[in-house]
Amino acid sequence: MRRRSVLANAAAFGFFAKGPLMADEANLHVPAEEHRHAGTFLMWPVNRQVHPDMVFLDILQDTIANIANAIAEFEPVIMLAAKSDHAKARKLLSAKVELWDIPTEDLWARDAGPLFAWQDDELVISHIQFDGWGKKQVHSHDAKVAMRVAERLGLQIIPSGLYGEAGGVEHDGHGLLIAHESSWIEAERNPGMTRNQVERKLLQAYGADRMIWSPGVQGEDITDYHIDSLARFTGPGRVLINLPDTPDDQDPFHMAALDTHDALEAAGLDIEVIPEPNKRRINSIDFVASYANYYVCNGAIIAPQFGDRTTDQIAIDALHRHYPGREVVTLNVDALGEVGGGIHCATQQIPA
DSSP states (O other): OOOOOHHHHHHHHTOOOOSOOOGGGSOEEOOOTTSOEEEEEEEOOOOTTTOOOHHHHHHHHHHHHHHHHHHHTTSOEEEEEOGGGHHHHHHHSOTTEEEEEOOOSSOOHHHHSOOEEEETTEEEEEEEEOOHHHHTSOOTTGGGHHHHHHHHHTOOEEEEEEESOGGGEEEOSSSEEEEEGGGTSOTTTSTTOOHHHHHHHHHHHHTOSEEEEEOOOOSSSTTSOOGGGTEEEEETTEEEEEEOSSOOTTOHHHHHHHHHHHHHHHTTOEEEEEEOOSSOSOOOTTOOOOTTOOEEETTEEEEEOOSOHHHHHHHHHHHHHHSTTOEEEEEOOHHHHHTTOOTGGGOEEEEO
């Protein structure tokens, strides 16, 4: 039997818009990613200003379709794309994947897509406004994705008062957040705000009460070092972190990663370290080879593999330990690594 659409679920449960609230007036809770989903959103990359190489854009679209198709074996999936892009997308997508007419430029649903939260027993969107990672990239469509999804589902948007991206903060669903300052305390995203002000708004947006900060790295990549490519909560107070076997003290990301590990350790978290791949199919210095950039869906983990049999297996074994009872599905998503991200960056869950 065909899975019921998220839109149908929204109508059935009576998720209708009410008057505007700010996050500090609302009692919000963003569930942990491993909690059951109603479905997953992804975004279709099309913009030639962002991806000028048409051959590579085809590879990127094929990669996004593969991720969508893998998730669709476990839960409903919705691909956001302009109507004019549906014909090409449909050729690559499983029949289990729904297409919605919401225009996009790029693929980063974690950052531009809606952040769903519960306000008591009502599903809402706890909105962190996407602005192209601090106005670094065109985002005339992507900045409106969350609003357009809210309109289609009839959900209330509750503004956080922040510019930024959900990929820049990790949450355990039990009151704790971790983030790099570099992705939030930044002149283009949140000018004039102190760390304390940003922290207060993030805690309210997620319904959390505690936050761990680490400095991160600013200006070396478009995200200013999103936390979700380094460290992930796998349960309350439990973290899986991806570190190089031999850190390079001249590499700012390596040094920042060690700082983050130390901050998490000092906070008393239960930490497991897994190595980065030593052998890769792509050797570019800008390539993101992060095992931490996986996605948790209903009954499965959709994770990257990089062609290093040893470290690929270490990552798979760790995911089985941290998420017992779930299938681990690994994909070659090198195209995402070449543009600075991974599977988690390309997905956004809808809590059930």
